[in-house]
Amino acid sequence: xxxxxxxxxxxxxxxxxxxxxxxxxxxxxxxxxxxxxxxxxxxxxxxxxxxxxxxxxxxxxxxxxxxxxxxxxxxxxxxxxxxxxxxxxxxxxxxxxxxxxxxxxxxxxxxxxxxxxxxxxxxxxxxxxxxxxxxxxxxxxxxxxxxxxxxxxxxxxxxxxxxxxxxxxxxxxxxxxxxxxxxxxxxxxxxxxxxxxxxxxxxxxxxxxxxxxxxxxxxxxxxxxxxxxxxxxxxxxxxxxxxxxxxxxxxxxxxxxxxxxxxxxxxxxxxxxxxxxxxxxxxxxxxxxxxxxxxxxxxxxxxxxxxxxxxxxxxxxxxxxxxxxxxxxxxxxxxxxxxxxxxxxxxxxxxxxxxxxxxxxxxxxxxxxxx
Numbered sequence: 001x002x003x004x005x006x007x008x009x010x011x012x013x014x015x016x017x018x019x020x021x022x023x024x025x026x027x028x029x030x031x032x033x034x035x036x037x038x039x040x041x042x043x044x045x046x047x048x049x050x051x052x053x054x055x056x057x058x059x060x061x062x063x064x065x066x067x068x069x070x071x072x073x074x075x076x077x078x079x080x081x082x083x084x085x086x087x088x089x090x091x092x093x094x095x096x097x098x099x100x101x102x103x104x105x106x107x108x109x110x111x112x113x114x115x116x117x118x119x120x121x122x123x124x125x126x127x128x129x130x131x132x133x134x135x136x137x138x139x140x141x142x143x144x145x146x147x148x149x150x151x152x153x154x155x156x157x158x159x160x161x162x163x164x165x166x167x168x169x170x171x172x173x174x175x176x177x178x179x180x181x182x183x184x185x186x187x188x189x190x191x192x193x194x195x196x197x198x199x200x201x202x203x204x205x206x207x208x209x210x211x212x213x214x215x216x217x218x219x220x221x222x223x224x225x226x227x228x229x230x231x232x233x234x235x236x237x238x239x240x241x242x243x244x245x246x247x248x249x250x251x252x253x254x255x256x257x258x259x260x261x262x263x264x265x266x267x268x269x270x271x272x273x274x275x276x277x278x279x280x281x282x283x284x285x286x287x288x289x290x291x292x293x294x295x296x297x298x299x300x301x302x303x304x305x306x307x308x309x310x311x312x313x314x315x316x317x318x319x320x321x322x323x324x325x326x327x328x329x330x331x332x333x334x335x336x337x338x339x340x341x342x343x344x345x346x347x348x349x350x351x352x353x354x355x356x357x358x359x360x361x362x363x364x365x366x367x368x369x370x371x
Contacts, residue, residue, distance in 0.1 A: 023057050026058070030061060030065055034064075034069050041058040042058070055082075055085055056082050059081055059082035063079040063101060075105060083098045096131070096142065115149045119149070136172070136173045137177060140165075140166045140185075141166075144166040147166060148188060157196075159188075163185050183210070183213070183225075186206075186225075190205045190206045190225070193205065194231050194232060199235040202228060202232045203229060206229045210222050210225040222249075222252065226245050226248060227245075227249060234268075239272045239275045239276050240276070250262070259292050259295040262288075263289060263292040263295075266292060267285075269285040270282050270285040270286040
């Protein structure tokens, strides 16, 4: 979802045809060969010295490449580098993209407060600087990621508010990514409606999300909408109909299908068969669920290790920043102390001089009185 929501097409002016072509090539490589995309984008960055539009576009690709490789520290490094360039040229479009990218990165890491910090920055820019018509979809992207952050750590009421805003934006733009993103956000909203025990409303939006689509067109959206529909039916105790949806989803999955999806399908199938007291099918799908659970757990552990490492990097950065702040405070306190000591010393010296002068005056008066 990160690439679909936040990558977008890099915004660059019409420069040299060679750089435009290379940038488009690097963007395409992100989906199949992120390492190659990063190398090509860094080459573009070097070739486009003085051309900030191409440099920002190349840095966006590098950041997304490292994110897809689960190298969060590098991803953030190049995103911040791109933001600095965008700020120097008042490039508000790319500032919104980059703050959205950072917000999505932290949302994936479940650091939702920090995610919303960057998403709020993007939203402020959108309010102050209206986007060109062909970039209006960016607002939908920001709302969508923000909705996910609220879904993760608050409740679905906040999330649905932003999902609705995103849906509205996507419906009013002709950008090529808007249709895909619209369906993704609808599915997310559908699962929120299920959490709120609103199966009829969830069913309506899941059906809308996959209307006129197939598994081959939008596989992830389609399969999760099918799972959502099965959950909606299960909430209404229509377990046979739920099984039909899950079976269609299972048959629509690719031969080497994502193990996490198959694991989810098997679990839901076994649950529904158990509700129907169909123990043979329950055992069949429960067995398959446990078979795929091993691989699915291994994938989750790999992802968890990446998240843990990235969280550690982030914590170390914050610790270093805190240490730096303390050092600055310590130096400032020491400098202030030295200044105060100097002022006190000067004051004491002045008082000593005054006291000495008074003593001299008193001594003279005493002598005069004795003469």
